[in-house]
Each structure stands twice: as structure tokens, then as C-alpha cells.
Amino acid sequence: MNSRALYLLPLLTLLIMAGFFGWSLMSGRDPASIGSVMVNRPAPPLNAPALRPGEPALTGDLLKTGKPVLLNFFASWCTPCLAEHPLMMRLREREGVTIIGIAWKNKPEEARAWLKKLGDPFAYAGTDFDGKLSLDWGLSGVPETYLIDANGVVRLHYHSPITERDLNETILPLLRAGK
Amino acid sequence: MRKRSLAALGMTVAALLIAMPALAVEPSEMLKDPALEARARTLSRELRCVVCQNQSIDDSAAEVAHGMRVAVRERLVAGDSDAAVMAYMVARYGDYVLLEPPFKARTLVLWLGTPLVLVVAGLLLFFAARRRPVVPAAPPPLSDAEKERLQSLLKR
Amino acid sequence: MLEFLLALLTTATVALLLVPLLKPRLTATARLDNDLAIYRDQLAELDRERAAGTLPEAEATAARVEIERRILVAAEQDAHETRREQSATLQRFLSPALCLAIPLIALGIYLEIGRPGLPSAPFVPHAAAPAAPNLADEIAAAKKNAAEHPDDPEALSALGEALTMEADGVVTQPAFEAFTRALRAQPGDARAIYYLGLHEAQAGDSPAALKRWRALEAQSPPEAPWLAMLRAEIARVSRESGMPVPSQDQVEAMGRLSPEERQKTIRTMVDGLAARMEANPADRDGWLRLANARKVLGDNPRASEAFAKADALKPVDGQTLVDWAEAEVRQIPPGMPPPASAVKVLERLEKAEPRNALALFYLGAASLASGDKKAAAQRWKTLLALLPADAPIRAMIEEKIKETE
Numbered sequence: 001m002n003s004r005a006l007y008l009l010p011l012l013t014l015l016i017m018a019g020f021f022g023w024s025l026m027s028g029r030d031p032a033s034i035g036s037v038m039v040n041r042p043a044p045p046l047n048a049p050a051l052r053p054g055e056p057a058l059t060g061d062l063l064k065t066g067k068p069v070l071l072n073f074f075a076s077w078c079t080p081c082l083a084e085h086p087l088m089m090r091l092r093e094r095e096g097v098t099i100i101g102i103a104w105k106n107k108p109e110e111a112r113a114w115l116k117k118l119g120d121p122f123a124y125a126g127t128d129f130d131g132k133l134s135l136d137w138g139l140s141g142v143p144e145t146y147l148i149d150a151n152g153v154v155r156l157h158y159h160s161p162i163t164e165r166d167l168n169e170t171i172l173p174l175l176r177a178g179k
Numbered sequence: 180m181r182k183r184s185l186a187a188l189g190m191t192v193a194a195l196l197i198a199m200p201a202l203a204v205e206p207s208e209m210l211k212d213p214a215l216e217a218r219a220r221t222l223s224r225e226l227r228c229v230v231c232q233n234q235s236i237d238d239s240a241a242e243v244a245h246g247m248r249v250a251v252r253e254r255l256v257a258g259d260s261d262a263a264v265m266a267y268m269v270a271r272y273g274d275y276v277l278l279e280p281p282f283k284a285r286t287l288v289l290w291l292g293t294p295l296v297l298v299v300a301g302l303l304l305f306f307a308a309r310r311r312p313v314v315p316a317a318p319p320p321l322s323d324a325e326k327e328r329l330q331s332l333l334k335r
Numbered sequence: 336m337l338e339f340l341l342a343l344l345t346t347a348t349v350a351l352l353l354v355p356l357l358k359p360r361l362t363a364t365a366r367l368d369n370d371l372a373i374y375r376d377q378l379a380e381l382d383r384e385r386a387a388g389t390l391p392e393a394e395a396t397a398a399r400v401e402i403e404r405r406i407l408v409a410a411e412q413d414a415h416e417t418r419r420e421q422s423a424t425l426q427r428f429l430s431p432a433l434c435l436a437i438p439l440i441a442l443g444i445y446l447e448i449g450r451p452g453l454p455s456a457p458f459v460p461h462a463a464a465p466a467a468p469n470l471a472d473e474i475a476a477a478k479k480n481a482a483e484h485p486d487d488p489e490a491l492s493a494l495g496e497a498l499t500m501e502a503d504g505v506v507t508q509p510a511f512e513a514f515t516r517a518l519r520a521q522p523g524d525a526r527a528i529y530y531l532g533l534h535e536a537q538a539g540d541s542p543a544a545l546k547r548w549r550a551l552e553a554q555s556p557p558e559a560p561w562l563a564m565l566r567a568e569i570a571r572v573s574r575e576s577g578m579p580v581p582s583q584d585q586v587e588a589m590g591r592l593s594p595e596e597r598q599k600t601i602r603t604m605v606d607g608l609a610a611r612m613e614a615n616p617a618d619r620d621g622w623l624r625l626a627n628a629r630k631v632l633g634d635n636p637r638a639s640e641a642f643a644k645a646d647a648l649k650p651v652d653g654q655t656l657v658d659w660a661e662a663e664v665r666q667i668p669p670g671m672p673p674p675a676s677a678v679k680v681l682e683r684l685e686k687a688e689p690r691n692a693l694a695l696f697y698l699g700a701a702s703l704a705s706g707d708k709k710a711a712a713q714r715w716k717t718l719l720a721l722l723p724a725d726a727p728i729r730a731m732i733e734e735k736i737k738e739t740e
Binding site for chain 3: 079082083085086087089090094117118119120163164165167168
């Protein structure tokens with residue numbers, strides 16, 4: 001090997017690294033994104049006490065009605081949940097989507113007051129005060145949203161509040177296809 | 180005498196308290212069985228808190244880390260082996276939950292990249308050192324005029 | 336006393352700055368003497384090592400020559416620098432200049448902004464300050480007011496606004512209902528329109544929000560106080576949803592025009608789009624944009640045409656179908672049944688949304704015109720069941736149902 005070429009090696013290494021960092025910055029890849037192992041797996045169990053008094057407790061049967069459903073974990077103390085809330089209302093009011101809500105690490109009375117104040121988009125609402133149910137769903141925080149198809153298989157798992165783009169480009173097409 | 184030993188004990192405890200790092204594990208979470216608790220702590224140090232990048236659930240005060248610590252202890256009390264507990268977590272959160280990534284085809288670069296660079300760099304250095312002449316060529320001696328100037332400078 | 340303190344502070348500052356400047360600098364020749372001492376040490380060290388036999392002869396000779404050459408170079412540099420330093424007179428003037436400039440500049444600034452006569456602020460207990468209006472009280476007051484005046488758009492909008500503030504700016508379901516009632520009580524109420532648009536934007540329907548806001552922008556008088564905020568919100572939602580947004584220049588140019596001129600400019604822009612579409616008829620999104628623009632301008636026949644073009648490329652659905660149906664029915668002369676072209680669109684809309692009021696109303700009229708009284712009655716009865724009890728249109732529909740009997 002020519003020894004002069006050898007001296008270019010550090011520069012070349014630097015260029016490769018700069019190229020990689022540049023690509024990571026431009027590609028919009030989120031290195032902190034967790035990914036989900038739940039997607040394309042049968043839904044985990046869904047046994048939770050009802051949030052609203054007088055309603056029956058939630059069971060896994062709710063996920064096997066032959067219709068796709070959304071499962072949304074929320075909490076009254078969570079600001080992103082507040083920002084996401086109007087989208088949930090729209091999904092219920094205008095698109096007629098069945099949404100199951102689970103209040104995560106949230107006192108039931110506080111979660112109920114929150115829903116009363118903002119509007120209640122949930123066809124079924126449960127509570128997971130100690131976070132045991134959410135562990136089976138691989139939940140890392142709130143808000144997180146799952147789409148479970150007509151056969152009870154998890155198809156989507158959002159680790160962040162859903163956005164207009166998620167709604168229009170992914171969730172609604174999938175829901176319409178599932179009907 | 181008794182008083183003094185009590186004072187010394189108090190100081191030792193105080194020193195220990197100061198020296199201990201802040202722990203996220205809350206006393207209410209701990210198991211009564213010290214052997215099980217020790218296993219739980221070891222496992223907790225190998226599990227990543229999924230919302231805090233590079234902290235183990237043992238170090239993290241996040242809500243989800245608390246839930247995971249409790250779950251680890253519950254599995255252990257139920258009689259799970261250490262490997263079964265880790266598998267339980269991986270089934271829910273994926274490989275991401277392991278602070279030490281598993282050795283797989285996908286993580287080959289991660290595991291072998293650094294040693295490979297080290298070996299290659301070492302080889303390159305070795306060959307470069309062998310090619311270099313050991314004794315430097317003798318520099319040309321000073322001319323007479325230069326010697327004269329030097330003498331006058333050194334005498335100042 | 337104060338003047339004396341100020342003088343003292345100024346003197347201290349100047350003195351601090353001058354210390355490093357006035358310090359006698361190391362002259363070049365003194366530096367050479369230092370260097371020579373070091374080199375002499377190095378040569379002595381070399382001799383010692385050679386005598387002790389720790390350094391091979393050849394290396395020692397090379398090192399010696401190296402040091403000797405450095406000595407020669409140092410001496411040359413010294414001669415060079417000594418010459419230069421003698422000419423550096425800047426040093427001599429810098430210190431007195433700074434001594435004068437610093438106090439003068441400080442004095443200038445003080446004379447400009449200093450307020451020696453300002454009295455010290457008196458201590459005021461908190462209770463004396465006016466109490467900040469409590470958000471909870473405000474909401475309670477707004478609720479009470481709205482309950483007492485259920486048809487007052489002002490009270491309803493105030494209630495909606497209070498509920499929105501309570502939810503940190505999210506237009507909640509109760510707030511949405513309050514604004515909807517306010518708008519029904521007073522069509523064109525700018526505050527209600529603005530918040531209803533915000534609700535649509537937050538619910539992930541940016542196109543609807545932008546449509547509502549653009550209409551409000553067009554109907555607002557140029558001096559309306561909300562225009563600046565409205566335009567900022569239009570720009571924000573357009574940006575976030577990736578919709579095309581007119582450039583700031585275009586917006587400002589539009590703002591300066593009279594309403595007639597503005598309409599004309601918009602028409603020119605839309606005609607430009609139409610010309611582009613003729614050249615590129617396979618652009619479905621372009622046809623939809625054109626159709627919406629024509630509809631907003633009130634040119635419903637050509638809006639319908641553009642919708643049909645887009646529909647031919649790929650069948651439209653959802654809100655677009657509703658928009659198309661609206662453009663169709665707006666062309667119907669009052670009291671006449673919808674023509675076949677409109678019926679086709681309305682029937683598709685009814686199929687997609689069986690409870691769509693627009694489709695039920697006009698298809699009922701179409702059924703009656705074609706002699707199918709039963710179908711007409713059925714559609715209008717469905718429609719009646721959908722309407723709120725206090726909807727003013729009820730009477731008219733009940734009237735029409737009677738006609739079918």
C-alpha cells in the first residue's frame with residue numbers, strides 16, 4: 001500500500017462518520033424510538049375494572065367482536081393526552097370508531113372528572129391504577145394507542161400522541177379496510 | 180465509653196448515608212427475602228427503563244420503571260428463574276429492554292465492530308513501525324561561519 | 336456621597352484595566368537570554384549522558400547539531416524582533432487613551448439613562464394589589480350567564496371560550512357545543528367561527544378548519560382586530576398539515592386590496608389554476624383544489640365540473656362527496672326538484688352516509704317530483720328525526736311531509 005494513501009485513512013474515517021451522522025439527521029429516523037414487539041401479535045389480555053361506576057369490567061372479548069377497535073391508554077395528568085383528545089372525539093363522533101380507554105396510573109375519580117370536562121370518546125373505559133395490565137401491553141407511558149383488527153391481532157402501536165397524519169394516512173384507512 | 184461508641188456508630192451510619200448514591204428503588208417495593216431481593220436488584224440493573232434512553236430500571240424514577248421493578252419481583256416470588264424473568268420482559272418490550280444487547284446477526288456490527296477496528300489499527304501501526312528506519316540519518320554538521328557565531332552567542 | 340462613590344468605582348475600574356497595559360513587557364533580548372540558558376542546560380545534559388554512555392555516539396552528535404541550529408535560529412529571530420519593537424509607539428498612546436475613554440463613555444451612558452432622583456419603590460402588601468380574576472370564577476360566571484341567556488350568542492361564545500381556556504386551549508366537546516349554538520343563534524359570529532375552526536384543526540381535520548377560516552378571512556372587514564391572529568393560525572395549520580399556503584407577500588398584497596379587487600385577484604389565481612389543469616388533466620388533487628376554490632367563489636357549475644373530473648380519475652368519498660353535493664344543490668333554482676346530475680351525486684352521498692341531511696332533503700324532493708310519494712315521505716321523516724327539536728327548518732319539512740299524504 002502506498003504510504004501516502006495510508007495517511008488519508010483518518011480523513012476517510014471522519015468522512016464516513018460525518019456521512020452517517022448527516023444521514024441520521026436528514027432521514028428523520030428517531031434513534032430514541034422504541035419500536036414495538038406487540039405489532040402483528042394476538043392482543044394481550046384486557047382484564048380491567050370499569051372506570052365508570054355501574055358498568056361491567058373489561059375483558060378480552062371486547063377485542064374479538066369482528067370489528068377493529070382502538071385501545072387508548074391515557075391519564076388526566078398527561079398534557080399530550082389533552083392535545084390528542086379532540087382526535088379521539090372526532091374518531092368516535094364522526095367516524096363511529098369503537099375506542100376503549102384505559103386510565104393509566106390515574107385515580108378513577110380524577111380520570112372521570114377529566115372525561116366529564118373534555119367529553120368522553122370511549123365506548124368502554126377501564127382503569128389500570130397499578131400499571132399491571134399495561135405491562136402486558138408493553139406500554140412505556142401515556143398516551144399510547146393500539147389498533148386491534150377484527151381478528152384480535154394488534155396492527156398498530158403508537159408510542160406518542162396520534163397526529164392528523166397518523167389518523168388520515170394509517171388509522172382510518174386500516175379501520176375502513178377492516179370493516 | 181458507651182456514649183462514645185454510640186456516637187461513633189451514629190457517625191458511621193451518617194457517612195454511609197452520605198456515600199450511598201440516590202436510589203430509585205422505594206423501600207415499599209423491596210422483598211422481605213434478602214436472596215430474592217438481591218436477584219431482583221441484579222436483574223433490574225440489566226433492564227432498560229424504556230422511556231429514559233440509557234438508565235436501568237434500578238436507577239430510574241420513571242413511572243414505567245417502577246411498574247417493571249414490581250413486575251420483576253412478582254415473577255421472582257412466583258418462582259421464575261432469572262432467564263424466565265428476562266424473557267418475560269423481552270416478550271413485552273423487545274430486545275430494546277436489555278441494556279446489554281443479545282449476540283445476534285443484527286447486532287454483529289455492534290459486538291464485533293470495535294475489536295475489529297482495534298485489530299486493524301494495531302496491524303497497520305505494527306507494519307508502519309517496521310517500515311520506518313530505526314536510526315535517523317545524521318544531520319549535516321555546522322559550517323565554520325555558523326560555528327563561530329554559535330561560540331560568540333554561547334559566551335554571552 | 337454618591338458622587339464620591341461613583342468616582343471611586345471609576346478609578347478602580349480604570350486602574351484594573353491599566354495594570355496589565357503598564358506592566359513592563361519582557362523585551363525581546365531578555366527572552367533570548369532565557370532561551371540561551373535553556374539550550375545551554377540541554378547541551379550540558381547531552382554531554383552528561385554521553386559521558387555516562389546512556390546515549391549512542393551517533394544520536395548524541397545528531398542531537399547536538401539540532402540544538403545548535405535552534406540557538407542560531409533563536410538569535411536571528413531576536414535581532415528581527417528588537418528592530419520591530421522600537422517602532423511600536425501604539426503602546427505608549429493606548430494607556431492614556433483608555434484612561435480617558437472609559438470614564439467618558441461611562442459618563443455619557445449615565446447621563447443618557449441614569450435617574451438619580453428616582454425614589455425607592457415603597458413596600459406594598461399583596462392584599463392591596465387588585466386580585467387577579469380567578470379562572471374558575473370566570474367559568475362559573477360564564478356558565479351562569481349562558482344558562483340565563485340560552486339564546487345569546489355573546490354569552491354562549493364567552494362560555495365556550497372559558498371552557499377552552501380551562502382545558503389549556505383545547506376546544507373540548509362542551510366548548511364545541513357552546514360555539515355551535517352560538518353560531519346557530521348568530522350566523523357569521525367571528526369568535527364562534529374561529530373556535531369551531533380551531534376545534535376542527537385539533538380534531539385532525541385541517542382542510543375543514545382552513546376552509547372555515549379562509550371564509551371568515553374573506554368576510555372580515557379589513558380593520559377587524561382578529562385578522563392578524565386568524566392569518567397566523569391559517570399559516571400555522573397550513574404548515575403543520577402540509578397544505579399550500581400563500582406567501583407572506585401575497586397575503587399582504589391581498590390585505591391592501593379592496594374587497595372587489597381581492598375577489599378579482601382570487602379569480603385570476605383560480606383561472607391560472609384552471610389553465611394549468613387543462614394542460615395537466617391527470618392531476619386529481621389539482622382538480623379537487625380547483626373545485627374547492629370555485630365553490631368558495633360561488634361558481635358552483637364550474638365547481639361541479641371540476642369535482643366530476645376528479646371523480647373520473649378516482650371516485651371521491653367522505654367530505655369531498657359532501658362538498659360536491661353542496662355545489663350541485665346550490666345550482667337548483669328555489670322550489671325546483673334537483674336535476675338528474677345532482678341526483679346522481681346525492682344518491683352516492685346517501686349511500687355513503689345514510690343520515691346525511693343534505694342528501695335526505697333533496698332526494699326527498701326528487702322522489703316527490705318523480706311521483707314516488709312514499710319514498711319522499713320516508714326520507715323527510717328520517718331527516719326530521721335527525722334535527723334538533725328547536726331547528727327552524729322543522730316546520731317547513733313537516734309542511735312538505737303533509738304534501739305527500
